[in-house]
Amino acid sequence: EAAVTQSPRSKVAVTGGKVTLSCHQTNNHDYMYWYRQDTGHGLRLIHYSYVADSTEKGDIPDGYKASRPSQENFSLILELASLSQTAVYFCASKPGLGSYEQYFGPGTRLTVL
């Protein structure tokens, strides 16, 4: 069974502070994704990566940076957290570029005050 873990599971941050969300997968998957979910809505893609040391912008990248230091790890960085970034963040992975199921982590609930 594919395994994607996220840390922390929840976090409270102050406006203007730096936040780092971490994702770790043990699936040996090439592709990793960061999505955000706002209350009452579906998920939207922030950043993704298909190889270590490289990241790509998704649909809503503004205010976020991503880092892929290794195949297993993918981080989402909020340099200056804002109230509008309060959301639940999900990480996902999949094997490669072809059509494959994406495996999701449990999510991180971020509250910016």
Place this chain on the structure above:
Amino acid sequence: GDQVEQSPSALSLHEGTDSALRCNFTTTMRSVQWFRQNSRGSLISLFYLASGTKENGRLKSAFDSKERRYSTLHIRDAQLEDSGTYFCAAEAGGGSGNKLIFGTGTLLSVKP
């Protein structure tokens, strides 16, 4: 951009009844995944389909193999534990690393 239209937005069922959820896509999609989000917020993967149908217990999903522009999730003999929010997500292919495009969800409430 590519869109996923999910219906209904909310659904109330009595135990033992059947129903169906539907997702329409504004363009041809490569695959579809269905999820249930529980009260803790976790996404539980129900089905992944690149074509055809899949069945798991009381749940059955289908992906239109010809036009590839809609998918359905059928719930048979609904139980209380089926309550939650159901999302479909479609893979468009091409740019953005084959991202998933999510529908806005169906809030399902199963009542005794």
